[in-house]
Each structure stands twice: as C-alpha cells, then as structure tokens.
Amino acid sequence: MAKSGLLRPAMLAASRSPRIERTVSRMSATRKLVDRFVAGRSEDEAIASAAALLSSGRYITIDYLGEDTTELDQAIDTVSHYLELLLQLARLRELIDNTGSIVGPLEVSLKLSALGQSLPGDGHTIARDHAYQICAAAAAAGVWVTIDAEDHTTTDSTLSIVRELRADFPTLGTVLQAYLHRTESDCQDLAGHGSRIRLCKGAYREPASVAYQRKTDVDESYLRCLRVLMNGDGYPMVATHDPAIIDAAQRFATEVDRKADEFEFQMLYGIRDAEQRRLVEEKHHLRVYLPYGDQWYGYFMRRLAERPANLAFFLRSLVPGSQR
Template structure:
C-alpha cells in the first residue's frame, strides 16, 4: 500500500514530560495512568482471568465480526455508532499500513448498514493518527495524513463518516492540522477536542464554522498543569464554556460525556441557540450508561455510541478505569468474585 506524504510540512508531535494530575473525580487516576505505561502491570492485567469480563464490558470484542455484531445491535435500538479499531503509538510503518487495511475492510463491511438518504450517517469510524504513523519521526505527520486520506476515500464511497480522535496534548497541533487538510477534500470529517486542555476554548472557536463536526469530551490522558486543568470542577466549567461556543457556532456539536449535569445542560444550551434535536448529538462509550443511552435515543435525540474493538485494548481499558471510580470498583469486584 502506498503512503502519501503531505506536500506541505505538518507539525510533529513533541515529546514532553507529563506531570501527574490531581483530578478529584478519581484520586487513583494518576496511579492508573502510570500503570498504563508499565509493561509489568500490562502483563499482569492482560493475563488475569477476571480482566476478560471487564474488557467485554467496554470493548465490543477482538475481531471485526465482533464489532459488526455490536454495531447491528446498537443500530437496532435507534442509536448511531462510531467504531474504533484499537491501536495507537505505532512505531512501525508496516503496522500502520496494516491498520489502514483493517479500516478499509471494516468500512466495506459497514457499507450495507448505511442509509444513503439519511441526513446524517448513523455509521462512523474513529481513527487515531498515532495508529496511522503520526509518531514515525519527521515524516510521521505526512504518513498519517496519507493514510487518513485513504481511509476517508473509502469511507466517502461507502457513505460512512470519519472522526479523527484526540490523543495527548503533544499531538494536538499535528492532529488539528491534519484534520484541516482532510477537510479540503472531505468536509464532513469530524474533530475531537478535550475540555481539560486550556487551549480548547480557543480551538472550539476556530472549529465552530459551517458544517464542522466537533466531538467535545473531557479528556483521558495524563497531562501537566501547564496545559490542562487539574481539578474536576475546573474541567466541568471548561466543558460547559466550550460547549456554549460550539452551540453558538455554525457547526455540529457532538456532546461526548456521561456526566449527568452535562447531559442535562446540552438540551437547554441547544434551545438557547435555536438548535433542534437534529442540530447536535450525544455520544457515550460502549458499556457505560446503557440505560441512559437508550433513554436519550427513545426521546428522539441523536445518540451515538463509541464502539472500540481489537486486541490492543489495554491502554483504552486503563483510561476507562482512570476516568471513573465506579469503573475501578467494577474491576475490583470482578477480581474477587468467583462468578
């Protein structure tokens, strides 16, 4: 498979040391995120028998057929999906190319599920640029752009949407630069912004133009205080400020949060800026607040579920544990339970 190198230089992700955050929502968050980088902890967790039950809660499965089965079930309940083939921090070009091949096969399998005359696509894929080669040295941004273009071209032919995921803050400039380049040919490509980053309110203003799809989430990586809010109340306040910017703009806000206060605030904010139910959507993760997802969809609101699959689930799982104490309690119960 041929990789396309960008004709103009793109910013490369920088490498910085990351300070431990102090998010009040989960005091063990820094410990868990540190463990996510530990090969010893990874080996222990991935081989522990109870882990599979936890993985099955948050991950649709290891294979594409698993993801397709989960997708069909969710679509049958009136929910939309965004499917992520798990993998990031790719340091091998052959591996990056293999991930592109997997996405192309996934999109081909999703094509029969697409309603071509619908005003929005209920079927989307999410991609991480480090999985596509962003970290492959000076040429990484160009390689990732070329691979992302291949995925977008396949998606455009199939009627499937694409959203480019956010990663840690060292990749933000390169990621948003690539999103802008992709939108020259594929204006429907979605971007993801993380409310805990201090820069995000300004990024929301930059990306709130006509037709711009923006997924706003709180953020799940270890970040230093110099670039990210460390207190959960500050993160919540930032989220609501950012969401207001997006609702006031001309784009399409995607409210990616399980927080009941934020979910409750989305509707009134949309109404304040004359947005109907088709002017924004809620997004939640597979396996989290399923009843609330069903409630929102049943109320006529757009509800999209982020569906991850693949064998490289460890980093994703650890970020889910770090986000909410209830996720960690679920895991610990699984460890001590005989069931």
C-alpha cells in the same frame, strides 16, 4: 485529595506501562470486564455489535484500537483493518432505512498515532496519507469519519491534518478535549459552517501547564466550550456521561433553537446503556463509541480511570467468590 483523585493519575500512568500491561493481560478476571467495554477483536464481532445498537435507534462510531505505533508495518496493518471494516459497513448501510436525515448513523473514529503520526522522520505526513486513504474509502461507503484526540503533544499536528483533509472530505469530524487550556480557543476557531466537533473531557495524563487538574475546573471548561459550539455554525457532538452536562446541552440547544438533527450526544460502549436508550426515546441523536481489536489495554485502563465504579468492579472481580 480524595482517593479517587489519587487513583486517576496512577491509572493513567499505568495505561502506558508495558510491564503492567503484561500483568493485567494475564489476569483471568480481565477479559470479562474488557468485554464490557470492547466489542470483540475482529471486524465481524464489531459489526455484530454495531448492528444491535443500530436496531435500537442508536448511531455508532467504530474505533479499531491501537495507538503510539512504532513501526510502519503496524500503521499499514491498521489501515488494512479500517478498509476491511468499511467494506462491511458499506454492506450494513444497505440494510439501514434511509430517512433522509443529514446525520450519518455510521462512522469510524481514527487515532492518528495508530496511523504513524509518531514515527521517526515525517510521521505527520505518513499519518495524513493513511488517514486520507481511509477517508476516501469511507466516503465511497457512505460512512462518516472523526479524528480522535490524543495527548496534548499531538494536538497541533492532529488539527493541521484535519484542516488539510477537510478540503476533500468536508464532513470530517475531530475531537477537542475540555481539560486542555487551549480548547475554548480551538472551539472558537473550529465551530464554523460544516464543522463536526466531538467535545469530551479528556482521558490522558496531562501536566498542569497545559491542562486543568481539578474536576470542577474541567467541568466549567467543558460548559464554556459547549456553549461556544452550540452558538457556532457547526454540528456539536456532546461526548459525556455526566447528567449535569447532558441537561446543560439540552438547555443550550433550546436557547439557540438547535433542532434534533443539529447536534448529538455520544457515549461509550458498555456505559450507561439505560441512559442511552432514554435519550433515544426522547428523540435525541445518540452515538455509541464502539472500540474493537486486540490492542485494548490503553483504552481499557483509561475507562477504569474515568469512573471509580469501573475500577471497583474490576478489583472485586479479582477476589475469589466475589462474582457469585
């Protein structure tokens, strides 16, 4: 196996290690690279980054970072951050020229584990009720909501909550991960009228019993799933930085006569900025996933694991004089 193939599982394991988190968080070089992927710690900083992206013709989805919440007070605090964020997004929305597009330029992304999904007792209900509160505030603000995917043990609970919430919030989106064996079937089930599905490759460490391990297998699964979504009646959200998949998405859309406002590309904040701008210039819809907050460690480590270039940049920054 290539070195990059060995590094990825090691980095994903490190993303859930409190000991390594303490070590990495103390490194002086860490903050500079974190700032590349994370849009600040406060709502004000996130909104400033969002406004800059919107001015360039891009759309945004904002995530208040946090996951695997172990205390109810933490989940309640996460809800309060989203409610404050939505108040500021409502004011930002007033400044956006309404072109009549069916696409919402403003969105927030939620991780149900941050809302209490893993709490002992009925974490499922706690997370659902917290998500409902946020969805209601988002609807009042004119902001879309998408429920993020996490590790495979949460998938059934997450999709169940999404189905419940869509009864009252029909524009609610969710995320499916192509590396899971089940995802092609989930795409078929969820590609109906009005659905919004963000398809990504997957960013957690999963066993071979539930997930493809080889990159080529993940890529092939992604393309199968993408074709299902493009042939469906919903709104596909193509979350990728892979040039081959970007080309395939454009080809699949043309084959089924999807218009520009009937699907979108999504990329992460701080990654492939020039490609983001190119797609916007070509009149594609491009949404940037914009995370903020203090709980950046897990997200940061998954970004390092995804691309060897990210990890190499980080390691070089630890060497004295390497940043000159």
